[in-house]
Amino acid sequence: MRKTLILTAALVVSAACTAGAQKINGAGASFPYPIYSKWFSEYSQQHPGVEINYQSIGSGGGINQVTKGTVDFGASDMPMTDGMLAQSKIKLVHIPTVLGAVVPVYNLPGLGNDLKFAPDVLADIYLGKISNWSDPRIAKDNPGAKLPNQEIFVVHRSDGSGTTFIFTDYLSKVSQDWKNSVGSNSAVAWPKGIGGKQNEGVAGLVRQMPGAIGYVELIYALQNKIPYGYVRNQSGTWLKASIEGVTDAAAGLKTMPADFRVSITNAPGKDAYPISSFTYLLIPTKAQDATKGKVIKDFLNWMLNQGEGQVATLDYAPLPQSVAEKVKATVDKLQ
Amino acid sequence: MNLRIQEPRAPKAPDAAAPAGGLVPVAVPSPPPASAIRTFLRERGNSRVADATFRWLMLLCALSIFAIVALIANELVVNSKLTLAKFGMKFFVGSAWDPVNENFGALPFIYGTLVSSIVSLVLAVPLAVGVAVFLTEMCPQALRGILSFLTELLAAIPSVVYGLWAIFVLVPLLRVYVDPVLIKLLGWTGLFMQPDFGIGMFAAGVILAIMILPIISSLTREVMTAVPHTQREAVLALGATRWEMIRMGVLRNARIGIVGSIILGLGRALGETMAVAMVIGSSPTISRSLLAPAATMASVIANEFAEASDDTYRSALIEIGLALFLVTIVVNILARLLVWAVTRGAPARAA
Numbered sequence: 001m002r003k004t005l006i007l008t009a010a011l012v013v014s015a016a017c018t019a020g021a022q023k024i025n026g027a028g029a030s031f032p033y034p035i036y037s038k039w040f041s042e043y044s045q046q047h048p049g050v051e052i053n054y055q056s057i058g059s060g061g062g063i064n065q066v067t068k069g070t071v072d073f074g075a076s077d078m079p080m081t082d083g084m085l086a087q088s089k090i091k092l093v094h095i096p097t098v099l100g101a102v103v104p105v106y107n108l109p110g111l112g113n114d115l116k117f118a119p120d121v122l123a124d125i126y127l128g129k130i131s132n133w134s135d136p137r138i139a140k141d142n143p144g145a146k147l148p149n150q151e152i153f154v155v156h157r158s159d160g161s162g163t164t165f166i167f168t169d170y171l172s173k174v175s176q177d178w179k180n181s182v183g184s185n186s187a188v189a190w191p192k193g194i195g196g197k198q199n200e201g202v203a204g205l206v207r208q209m210p211g212a213i214g215y216v217e218l219i220y221a222l223q224n225k226i227p228y229g230y231v232r233n234q235s236g237t238w239l240k241a242s243i244e245g246v247t248d249a250a251a252g253l254k255t256m257p258a259d260f261r262v263s264i265t266n267a268p269g270k271d272a273y274p275i276s277s278f279t280y281l282l283i284p285t286k287a288q289d290a291t292k293g294k295v296i297k298d299f300l301n302w303m304l305n306q307g308e309g310q311v312a313t314l315d316y317a318p319l320p321q322s323v324a325e326k327v328k329a330t331v332d333k334l335q
Numbered sequence: 336m337n338l339r340i341q342e343p344r345a346p347k348a349p350d351a352a353a354p355a356g357g358l359v360p361v362a363v364p365s366p367p368p369a370s371a372i373r374t375f376l377r378e379r380g381n382s383r384v385a386d387a388t389f390r391w392l393m394l395l396c397a398l399s400i401f402a403i404v405a406l407i408a409n410e411l412v413v414n415s416k417l418t419l420a421k422f423g424m425k426f427f428v429g430s431a432w433d434p435v436n437e438n439f440g441a442l443p444f445i446y447g448t449l450v451s452s453i454v455s456l457v458l459a460v461p462l463a464v465g466v467a468v469f470l471t472e473m474c475p476q477a478l479r480g481i482l483s484f485l486t487e488l489l490a491a492i493p494s495v496v497y498g499l500w501a502i503f504v505l506v507p508l509l510r511v512y513v514d515p516v517l518i519k520l521l522g523w524t525g526l527f528m529q530p531d532f533g534i535g536m537f538a539a540g541v542i543l544a545i546m547i548l549p550i551i552s553s554l555t556r557e558v559m560t561a562v563p564h565t566q567r568e569a570v571l572a573l574g575a576t577r578w579e580m581i582r583m584g585v586l587r588n589a590r591i592g593i594v595g596s597i598i599l600g601l602g603r604a605l606g607e608t609m610a611v612a613m614v615i616g617s618s619p620t621i622s623r624s625l626l627a628p629a630a631t632m633a634s635v636i637a638n639e640f641a642e643a644s645d646d647t648y649r650s651a652l653i654e655i656g657l658a659l660f661l662v663t664i665v666v667n668i669l670a671r672l673l674v675w676a677v678t679r680g681a682p683a684r685a686a
Binding site: 057058078081087153160162188190193197205 | 534
């Protein structure tokens, strides 16, 4: 009697093991979480027996966990620095997945949604050098707009975020002053302004305060129908951010480095929206567990072939064809 | 059980009736029925092992507190090694917070935590004690249930809900109606100055006050209910008015408990994170005006930890946690001293 019990128990356990899903764990950036969770659930449906868990704990946490090997892959809105890669116990590659963009939002009743912001003007507003809406430098780009004689109320993100990284990275490129005195990171020492928590916090403050300016993720602005202004790109074109413009910014890149760690803010190209960036998956070059490695590789191929086609439904910008082909080559080399 | 009590029992042991023996007249043959407790104690056998086990188990429970505190302190110190080594003591008095150039200081956050808590206490304590006095001393019975239910409901609302409510309701109210009045009346103190954005230290203090109100008021109410009725009656009998009775008979007797409840409220205010992070404006600056944006230790950790990718930055945030730990300890010690000062043998007087 006892023997049969043990036998059945062993059988049940082994059956559970073989029937149990191949579990892959990942963690990281919260910006791409909606599209990642859609991808992972569709991939699992098409591949019974595979389960991919993704925790959106933030880019910092994602980098930290994947370099320590506690998750099978990480995700980050900003590329890892050389120092971080050197410190990592596990050799990693960056796989760009989708693109994000940041748009300036403002609240000036009666002025419509077509205000234009030159790059240097945007930097100087956030530096506090331009502090009034009636400043001649704003007026110069907006002939005909009745700009009020009103203090500019500057709003930024209070939480560390990829959005802030993209925005400050852009300001660092277009303003030497910004680069020297503030720089770029997921959170910076803001010279001026007040912090709102997450996209909702910034948008909420901007909506409440006449005379406010802020910056939010393009997806957030599109889904919540928040009006936003034009920005001038490197070629001198005034652009309102759009999904196509963001993809164009990535396509305009002449030299894509082999490891994809590149900033595409202020990209050249006539229709390239200048405040945009890749978001990445961080994949170990050699998986600790060969079967998991195979699944991840298969997923990445699926993502390039099928997944990229779905991103527009969630308002993400897909990778341009040229980049996708390069990513494919990198994925093929994964072990 | 009941049956057994009624049952007259012959004494099993010779000493069973001994304590009662002296009182019972010798002529009565049957001893008094044993009580339920005595029966149980007589029948349960030797309890030495159970006693010892119980003692060690309880000791273990008590020691687990030491272990938890020690583990937290250890984790905080180990994980903030980088910045502890780099900045040393300067970290606690420095006021820079620049993740790009890796220059960190905790002073603005310590200041923000302390000031926002003080503001919340200044607002919440009079209100909470007032609520408690009304509920215990003068509230009609029908209203009492509803009022105390609603106060306890306030305590059950999650802090993120308070934060959202603060952003969309409280902050606009403050900016449009309250702050202009404060600037006009109290502007001379320098505590309420333009520019005013609605969010900032004052808004954080107000939302904290609302959050700690139920803690202080319900505990104060419990303490005041515990004051014996004879105290009230005695004071009234001496010719006191109702207010004098409350002051001398109730508040005076309940003062230790009230201070204790305020300390519990302060504890929550010091550590409160989400609601504060949402309305304080998150700017690591020290400014005299309460209307200016500020930041607290808990809010900066909540805001920046998830996306802090490099080691020094992460270490600095963990060291902020260490600073919060230390500040909480210091504040608790001060609070103990305060309670001690209040309780030190003060006779009843008409204070």
